[in-house]
Amino acid sequence: MTTVPPVRREVLVEAAPAVAFEVFxxxxxxWWPLAELSVHGGRAGSVGFVDGVIVERTGSGDEAVWGTVTRWEPPGVVAFSWHPGRPADVAGLVEVTFAAVEGGTLVTLRHSGWESYADPAAARAEYDRGWPTVLGRYGGEVAARAVRPAPSGPARRP
Structure with missing residues (x-):
């Protein structure tokens, strides 16, 4: 069996790690592009970390669990299983780290665990195309946050 390598993507944001973690x-x-990248598509109303899971909700109350938090260490790391639209036993693993660098925070996303997919190489290729869009939207939200007031309170445990 051939091992499919993880997808690794980075984005540099002009914010402290605590802010970068909170925005993520x-x-x-x-910032998540729900219309393009969600289980419910145009019906998707929201997505959030809720009680240790990532949940997408529609306006009519339908829910889809995207994954379960496996590591929560603000402001340095968040990790979770990843299975939007799939059963939990067909899940990849996503780890996002937030490292202080000159000028801001280097956010590194690593997506692995392709072995659980029917076609691991195709699944990896799909996410390799999707993560840049997601991280681009995230970076845009961090930049927008710099010009508007921050919500009060630290990032809370899911």
């Missing part, structure tokens, strides 16, 4: 976790519903 508490703010995911503001």
């Amino acid at each position: 976790t508490d703010g995911i519903g503001r």
Whole structure:
């Protein structure tokens, strides 16, 4: 069996790690491209980290669990299983790290665990195309956050 390598993507954001972490976790519903990349597509109303899971909801109350948090260490790391639209036993693993660098925070996303997919190489290729869009939207939200007031309170445990 051939091992399919993880997808690894990075984005540099002009914010402290605590802010970058908060925007990624508490703010995911503001920047995730739900219309393009969600279980419910145009019906999707929100997505968020809720009680240790990532949940997408429609306006009519339908829910889809995207994954379960496996590591929560603000402001340095968040990790979760990843199975939007699939059963939990067909899940990849996503780890996002937030490292202080000159000028901001280097956010590194690593997506692995392709072995659980029917076609691991095809699944990897799909996400390799999708993560840049997601991280681009995330980076845009961090930049927008710099010009508007921050919500009060630290990132909370899911």
